[in-house]
Amino acid sequence: MLLRNFDFAAKYFDYKSKTEFVEGSSPKINGWYKFIDGLLSALLVMDNSLYFLYGEDKFLISNSCEVLLIEKSRMENEFILFDSNIELVRFLYVLPDPKLNVSPFEYIDGDDSKWGDFIAKIINDKERQRNFIMNLMESC
Amino acid sequence: MARSCQAAEYHYGFQGHACPERSRRDARIGRFLSVDPLAGKYPFYSPYAFSENRVVDGVELEGLEVWLTNDGGTAYGPYSPEGAEQAGVEPFLPDRWIDEVVITEQNPISAARRAGEEKAISQYYTQLNSLTLRDYPVGMLGSVIQEGGDAGEAEYWRTHQLVAFLRDEWLNGPIQGRLAGIGSPSSRGSLMPLNVEFEVISTLYGGSILVRQIPRLVVSSAEVGAVVGGRAVLALREAYKLEVNSLSSVAFKLRAAGSSSEEIARTLHGLRRELGVKYKSLTPDDVLQKIYQRNLQKYGDKLGPSIDFLRQQGKSWDDIIESATRPGGKDLGF
Numbered sequence: 001m002l003l004r005n006f007d008f009a010a011k012y013f014d015y016k017s018k019t020e021f022v023e024g025s026s027p028k029i030n031g032w033y034k035f036i037d038g039l040l041s042a043l044l045v046m047d048n049s050l051y052f053l054y055g056e057d058k059f060l061i062s063n064s065c066e067v068l069l070i071e072k073s074r075m076e077n078e079f080i081l082f083d084s085n086i087e088l089v090r091f092l093y094v095l096p097d098p099k100l101n102v103s104p105f106e107y108i109d110g111d112d113s114k115w116g117d118f119i120a121k122i123i124n125d126k127e128r129q130r131n132f133i134m135n136l137m138e139s140c
Numbered sequence: 141m142a143r144s145c146q147a148a149e150y151h152y153g154f155q156g157h158a159c160p161e162r163s164r165r166d167a168r169i170g171r172f173l174s175v176d177p178l179a180g181k182y183p184f185y186s187p188y189a190f191s192e193n194r195v196v197d198g199v200e201l202e203g204l205e206v207w208l209t210n211d212g213g214t215a216y217g218p219y220s221p222e223g224a225e226q227a228g229v230e231p232f233l234p235d236r237w238i239d240e241v242v243i244t245e246q247n248p249i250s251a252a253r254r255a256g257e258e259k260a261i262s263q264y265y266t267q268l269n270s271l272t273l274r275d276y277p278v279g280m281l282g283s284v285i286q287e288g289g290d291a292g293e294a295e296y297w298r299t300h301q302l303v304a305f306l307r308d309e310w311l312n313g314p315i316q317g318r319l320a321g322i323g324s325p326s327s328r329g330s331l332m333p334l335n336v337e338f339e340v341i342s343t344l345y346g347g348s349i350l351v352r353q354i355p356r357l358v359v360s361s362a363e364v365g366a367v368v369g370g371r372a373v374l375a376l377r378e379a380y381k382l383e384v385n386s387l388s389s390v391a392f393k394l395r396a397a398g399s400s401s402e403e404i405a406r407t408l409h410g411l412r413r414e415l416g417v418k419y420k421s422l423t424p425d426d427v428l429q430k431i432y433q434r435n436l437q438k439y440g441d442k443l444g445p446s447i448d449f450l451r452q453q454g455k456s457w458d459d460i461i462e463s464a465t466r467p468g469g470k471d472l473g474f
Contacts (some may be wrong), residue, residue: 009440026440029452053227112437112445122454132454 003033003042006115015044025062029137034115036091043119044137050129052081052119054089061129066118079116380419381467386466387411401457408464409447416443 005011005020006050010028013020015058031044042053059065062083070078075095081088111117122132125132387408394404432442439445445453450460 008437009449026448032453056249118453128454128459131456131459135451136455 002029003031004029006034067123237318384467405457405460
């Protein structure tokens, strides 16, 4: 079960051994991860289903799951995952500096650099969610 | 005259040529289907690129060379300030334009003679305005098709078509006064530099279009911070946006030709990355290296996310097509 780091393309995390390593090639992956204040957060496909991990908790993403993002400041957002309006997890994540090493000729989307936005897009947009699961299943 | 998107009809006409290399070039996307015979001479460019990727402001001569309309901001030809002087014509150069070219509607040498022939000029424009220029998206005007006539004559008429089109569109107001990548290298010297702003003006010789070349990034590294958000970058950004948006027409043509979503996505993704290279090359080197470093860290590729990376993030082929035709940058302060 291999996860790819959201911010560092060459970093991977082996979910079973709980070890992070650097890999120059592009192995097939099951999902993406990012450490938030030392805790693992990850979105991954397992047994044809989508899961969100936060610390030791693992949440199956059902059709009733939804993510709410709250802008706390220009540099920080709050991420809240609900299932049928029941809050499952909440955390703050730092936003990248939009002026940092960015040219006006970039081929990137808004959710490319924001972890919470990336997760929210996949959980809230059911079509994107299907594509995400399908693409990662194909690659594994 | 509407032009359909069938590939077969593009065997001739692209940039005015009767297309002798019709078997090698896919006119639907303006690229060679096999390796350019001059690839070794110009290794910087993709050997599959046509007209050095400048399908909009360059034209291949006999299918072998490209003659660009400008060279690093210097304009040449009888309509440039230098050329106007040679032709004995007073160039129109207002102070507020930093880098400009005056393009007269007529050849300066014959302009004076024609100036008094209003009726003939009227008929002339009626004829020009009936052409199919409106079918071409902004940013592709340089690929106006001129069929018939010898090469020199074709180039001459192409220039007049562009000028007439821009004048009328501007006066009618449906397009903004800024176009990217229009161009018409002409054996008679007409100039439409890459990345231009234009303004319709009146001169001694009737309606003309004042064209200002949008400057390349001519700032020092120390000034980059000040330039971001400044006029030079914004002008380039506008040109970039127009070129990116014009990729929609490539997608449309490929789809009409029966290409699959995956084929279209891969083609557009490649073209979009080439655009990024082209525009990033205008960025000061030290800043560019930082951008490349960041992209390498984030995407594992200095040019940004590969198509496999995008797929791993759950993008569908149609998502990739859509994002390739969108300039982006909304969240980046542009």
